[in-house]
Amino acid sequence: MRIVQRKLGLAVVAVGLMLGQASALAASAEKGKSLFMTYGCFQCHGTVGQGGNAGPKLAPSPMPYEALANFVRTTNRQMPPYREAVLPNEDLADIYAYLESVPAVPDYKTIPILKD
Amino acid sequence: MARKNPRSDAARSEESAAAVSRRKFLAGVAVTSAAATAATGGANAATPPAGAAKVPSVLRPTAHQVALEANVVTEVKPMAGRAGSDFMVDVIKSLDIEYCYANPASSYRGIHESLINYGKNTTPEFITCMHEESSVAMAHGHFKVSGKPQMVLCHGVVGLMHATMAIYNAWADRVPVIVVGGNDLDAARRAPGVPTYHSGQDINALVRDITKWDDNPVSLQHFAQSFVRAYKMSMTPPYEPVMIALDGGLQEEPMNEHGGSLYIPKYVQTAPPHADLNALRETAKLLVNAENPVIVVDRMARSQDGINSLVQLAELVQAPVIDQSNRMNFPNTHHLCQSTQAQPLIRNADLIIGLEVADFWNTVNLFIDNGLENGLGTRQSRVKPGTKLITISSAELNQKSNYQDFQRFQSVDISMVGDTEASLAFLIEAVKSAIGNDRKAAYEKRGEAMKKDWQQSHERTKQAAVIGWDANPISVPRLCAEVWAQIKDLDYSFVASRSGIGSWPNRLWKMDKHHHWLGGSGGGGVGYGLPASVGAAHANKPLGRFSVSMQGDGDLMFAPGAMWTAARHKIPLLSVLQNNKGYHQEVMHVQRMSNRRNRVANLGTTIKDMGPVGTRIENPDVNYAKLAESMGWYATPPISDPAELGPALKRAVEVVKSGQPALVDVVSQAR
Numbered sequence: 001m002r003i004v005q006r007k008l009g010l011a012v013v014a015v016g017l018m019l020g021q022a023s024a025l026a027a028s029a030e031k032g033k034s035l036f037m038t039y040g041c042f043q044c045h046g047t048v049g050q051g052g053n054a055g056p057k058l059a060p061s062p063m064p065y066e067a068l069a070n071f072v073r074t075t076n077r078q079m080p081p082y083r084e085a086v087l088p089n090e091d092l093a094d095i096y097a098y099l100e101s102v103p104a105v106p107d108y109k110t111i112p113i114l115k116d
Numbered sequence: 117m118a119r120k121n122p123r124s125d126a127a128r129s130e131e132s133a134a135a136v137s138r139r140k141f142l143a144g145v146a147v148t149s150a151a152a153t154a155a156t157g158g159a160n161a162a163t164p165p166a167g168a169a170k171v172p173s174v175l176r177p178t179a180h181q182v183a184l185e186a187n188v189v190t191e192v193k194p195m196a197g198r199a200g201s202d203f204m205v206d207v208i209k210s211l212d213i214e215y216c217y218a219n220p221a222s223s224y225r226g227i228h229e230s231l232i233n234y235g236k237n238t239t240p241e242f243i244t245c246m247h248e249e250s251s252v253a254m255a256h257g258h259f260k261v262s263g264k265p266q267m268v269l270c271h272g273v274v275g276l277m278h279a280t281m282a283i284y285n286a287w288a289d290r291v292p293v294i295v296v297g298g299n300d301l302d303a304a305r306r307a308p309g310v311p312t313y314h315s316g317q318d319i320n321a322l323v324r325d326i327t328k329w330d331d332n333p334v335s336l337q338h339f340a341q342s343f344v345r346a347y348k349m350s351m352t353p354p355y356e357p358v359m360i361a362l363d364g365g366l367q368e369e370p371m372n373e374h375g376g377s378l379y380i381p382k383y384v385q386t387a388p389p390h391a392d393l394n395a396l397r398e399t400a401k402l403l404v405n406a407e408n409p410v411i412v413v414d415r416m417a418r419s420q421d422g423i424n425s426l427v428q429l430a431e432l433v434q435a436p437v438i439d440q441s442n443r444m445n446f447p448n449t450h451h452l453c454q455s456t457q458a459q460p461l462i463r464n465a466d467l468i469i470g471l472e473v474a475d476f477w478n479t480v481n482l483f484i485d486n487g488l489e490n491g492l493g494t495r496q497s498r499v500k501p502g503t504k505l506i507t508i509s510s511a512e513l514n515q516k517s518n519y520q521d522f523q524r525f526q527s528v529d530i531s532m533v534g535d536t537e538a539s540l541a542f543l544i545e546a547v548k549s550a551i552g553n554d555r556k557a558a559y560e561k562r563g564e565a566m567k568k569d570w571q572q573s574h575e576r577t578k579q580a581a582v583i584g585w586d587a588n589p590i591s592v593p594r595l596c597a598e599v600w601a602q603i604k605d606l607d608y609s610f611v612a613s614r615s616g617i618g619s620w621p622n623r624l625w626k627m628d629k630h631h632h633w634l635g636g637s638g639g640g641g642v643g644y645g646l647p648a649s650v651g652a653a654h655a656n657k658p659l660g661r662f663s664v665s666m667q668g669d670g671d672l673m674f675a676p677g678a679m680w681t682a683a684r685h686k687i688p689l690l691s692v693l694q695n696n697k698g699y700h701q702e703v704m705h706v707q708r709m710s711n712r713r714n715r716v717a718n719l720g721t722t723i724k725d726m727g728p729v730g731t732r733i734e735n736p737d738v739n740y741a742k743l744a745e746s747m748g749w750y751a752t753p754p755i756s757d758p759a760e761l762g763p764a765l766k767r768a769v770e771v772v773k774s775g776q777p778a779l780v781d782v783v784s785q786a787r
Contacts (some may be wrong), residue, residue, distance in 0.1 A: 047591075050580075050584035075288075081711060
């Protein structure tokens with residue numbers, strides 16, 4: 001069992017390294033925004049990655065690319081894993097660039113209807 | 117004539133019916149003969165004497181000829197005495213049922229006529245519905261406000277088939293509805309063709325698995341007993357729908373054929389059953405001594421008293437409460453309302469008390485639909501070893517086998533059957549007796565920690581709402597915050613919502629009254645939201661409350677005719693449409709299957725949608741404003757700019773306050 005777990009761990013690292021290379025490619029936030037919609041990420045995470053009742057917040061300030069990519073490829077949690085055949089590395093890098101481009105949000109106390 | 121139950125005495129019934137037919141036929145023949153004789157005499161009298169000077173070229177038709185041309189062969193006399201269905205109306209009135217939600221049908225024409233003429237269309241008033249599913253959902257929504265069961269009339273077979281999904285919702289939501297289905301039992305007497313297609317030997321069989329009790333009365337006295345019994349059973353916890361089949365002949369026959377001794381049984385509500393006192397005392401001991409107790413509630417509070425009792429219990433030991441939100445059980449303004457912290461609290465608990473929790477297995481276990489474990493998905497315990505589990509549930513008093521609303525079986529340490537609201541007073545007294553002075557400091561410390569957690573959670577919720585604040589389509593938290601800004605100073609009632617809205621209203625709005633949140637559909641059957649909102653708003657109207665609903669677009673399209681009912685009967689309701697152009701629960705199921713099979717989900721070839729084929733409501737977009745306006749509603753065009761939302765909602769609120777229903781179409785995020 002331990003051997004299996006070790007192999008799985010190595011596989012995750014390998015995928016992470018591979019994806020890390022992909023992220024080094026010229027990623028486009030604009031293209032990523034479009035891909036975020038067509039791959040249906042927005043369905044659970046919202047159009048700006050704000051999260052919702054079906055998926056956690058992704059932006060602003062997304063987790064490091066490698067961590068996100070590892071999760072996307074190997075998740076066994078509620079989200080189904082997206083393998084490269086479904087979501088190519090280049091597209092994932094663009095999506096990450098889009099999430100990185102989401103601006104920080106103001107304090108809720110600056111919004112009158114949330115202040116009360 | 118009393119009709120016989122064909123299942124028990126078919127031969128005699130047929131013989132009896134045949135005898136009646138013969139009697140009526142012979143009477144008809146006698147009248148026809150008399151008419152013919154009179155006509156003959158008339159004709160003779162009109163014959164001119166022999167040798168008369170002139171004979172008109174066209175003779176006047178005889179009375180017999182006139183009768184034949186007009187298809188009048190017999191004289192139909194009015195019914196002698198009162199109709200059987202008049203007595204039925206007396207029975208219904210004795211229970212003070214306010215409304216009869218119904219789509220008209222031939223199989224209940226007798227009682228329909230009696231309700232509106234003999235009964236003067238009051239108590240109950242006939243509310244015209246455009247689908248039987250809507251009729252039941254309206255009665256469902258009405259009860260959640262009024263606490264009084266309403267009546268639904270539906271056509272036998274086909275009407276009842278339409279109603280079934282909504283009856284299942286009411287069943288799973290523990291809501292009483294009195295469903296009455298017309299039916300022509302007598303095969304020798306009923307009309308051929310469509311009326312016979314719409315008749316059944318036992319129409320109640322359609323809904324027997326999802327009703328608490330049903331009957332098929334064969335005499336008026338039988339009807340009186342059955343109707344009062346049905347009402348009584350539906351109103352004994354666990355509340356559930358009941359079904360009465362109403363024979364067409366029984367409705368239309370004269371009362372005097374049933375003798376002169378008809379009576380209406382007096383209704384006395386059954387006292388709700390409470391849990392075993394010894395088991396409650398044992399529960400109290402465990403609760404006062406627990407280090408990390410958690411109270412989980414689902415369909416617990418039947419009234420404001422239930423909420424008040426739960427607050428009292430939780431405060432005694434400063435135990436956090438997780439409200440699963442199928443009812444308004446606990447004020448979200450209270451520091452012990454810790455619903456947002458459900459997972460960590462359950463993980464750390466040493467005692468979990470579930471009160472009317474429909475799915476206790478899923479509360480203390482985790483299921484992930486990830487295809488692991490031979491495709492069954494991951495299943496693991498959420499609780500640490502040794503955690504004591506206790507339940508009180510009335511649903512166990514009335515479980516049936518077929519439909520699986522009882523959920524996965526969960527073993528517990530103390531299991532009590534009984535109505536929780538009725539049991540809380542005993543549990544509170546037992547807790548007071550069991551508390552020792554040595555525990556009070558621990559409770560105080562726990563209470564202080566809960567106050568801090570509640571405040572932090574409140575702040576986190578508001579900060580999370582800011583992300584995507586100006587997004588287009590409009591974010592769900594922005595939508596909920598804008599609605600709250602318009603209704604916060606009103607005595608509002610949040611009558612229905614959809615899953616895509618999630619818990620945002622429960623987190624952003626102040627909820628401390630029973631009518632502030634009515635809960636969901638029960639069985640998860642789509643098509644509940646609109647008609648249930650109309651029914652609930654109907655009940656809120658005389659109470660002066662402002663009804664607001666978060667309406668799903670897919671749900672609205674199941675039964676849009678409910679909008680007409682709201683306009684026709686002047687029911688004020690603010691329906692805020694979360695127009696996300698799709699069935700998003702299903703989007704993710706298709707996506708999950710595609711990913712599991714290593715395939716890209718097909719968004720369409722000629723027309724590209726924003727989700728897998730078959731899950732979207734776009735191309736073309738539905739014009740909800742025109743749909744609503746066509747049925748007498750005030751409606752806004754689609755709003756996608758967040759800045760326009762507040763002013764649009766403000767205008768709609770004023771419209772609703774003036775007594776009209778209003779739809780605000782908000783192009784919003786998926787979830």
